Amino acid sequence: DGGITQSPKYLFRKEGQNVTLSCEQNLNHDAMYWYRQDPGQGLRLIYYSQIVNDFQKGDIAEGYSVSREKKESFPLTVTSAQKNPTAFYLCASSTLTSRAFNEQFFGPGTRLTVL
Amino acid sequence: GQQVMQIPQYQHVQEGEDFTTYCNSSTTLSNIQWYKQRPGGHPVFLIQLVKSGEVKKQKRLTFQFGEAKKNSSLHITATQTTDVGTYFCAGPGAGTASKLTFGTGTRLQVTL
Numbered sequence: 001d002g003g004i005t006q007s008p009k010y011l012f013r014k015e016g017q018n019v020t021l022s023c024e025q026n027l028n029h030d031a032m033y034w035y036r037q038d039p040g041q042g043l044r045l046i047y048y049s050q051i052v053n054d055f056q057k058g059d060i061a062e063g064y065s066v067s068r069e070k071k072e073s074f075p076l077t078v079t080s081a082q083k084n085p086t087a088f089y090l091c092a093s094s095t096l097t098s099r100a101f102n103e104q105f106f107g108p109g110t111r112l113t114v115l
Numbered sequence: 116g117q118q119v120m121q122i123p124q125y126q127h128v129q130e131g132e133d134f135t136t137y138c139n140s141s142t143t144l145s146n147i148q149w150y151k152q153r154p155g156g157h158p159v160f161l162i163q164l165v166k167s168g169e170v171k172k173q174k175r176l177t178f179q180f181g182e183a184k185k186n187s188s189l190h191i192t193a194t195q196t197t198d199v200g201t202y203f204c205a206g207p208g209a210g211t212a213s214k215l216t217f218g219t220g221t222r223l224q225v226t227l
């Protein structure tokens with residue numbers, strides 16, 4: 001089965017702790033993305049990566065960090081510097097071609113609650 | 116920076132009624148994509164429009180891309196309860212086709 005997996009589905013952490021959310025894809029996609037979604041809100045881009053060992057900040061990167069050591073994996077760390085980390089986190093991936101568009105495929109998401 | 120707004124933010128319809136959501140970008144878009152997110156789920160790609168004035172249909176869903184390529188609409192004819200969810204438009208970020216800016220979304224509720 002090809003797709004994107006995120007684990008766990010629900011995650012609880014104490015305030016002040018760093019937490020790492022996993023994202024794995026077996027679609028052989030070059031690009032991967034992390035979004036944050038708050039209740040009733042749209043998707044805001046945190047980080048994205050187009051190639052292994054390279055990534056770029058999105059619109060709300062402060063308080064987050066990522067790594068891209070393997071093509072299949074793009075973990076996101078929510079650090080204690082993120083002031084309001086409770087949210088729904090979505091990982092996505094896409095191909096990179098010369099076409100005008102690249103549809104994004106999303107994982108099931110991780111709902112993070114910081115107590 | 117680029118902004119993509121959608122209206123309405125929320126709409127509640129009776130099953131069988133029509134529904135339309137509008138998407139407006141602050142910049143011209145090379146293409147626009149539409150996604151649907153069911154409650155508690157993740158966004159799923161529906162369609163992409165590329166040409167100015169393009170209209171595409173998927174069963175009861177009609178998608179349109181504006182002539183100026185700054186706006187788009189999604190129209191659902193005779194809604195069903197399976198249409199419930201949030202509909203997002205998304206356009207490429209400035210200078211790259213690999214990064215998307217998502218619209219604010221329109222949440223559709225359908226009741227019998």
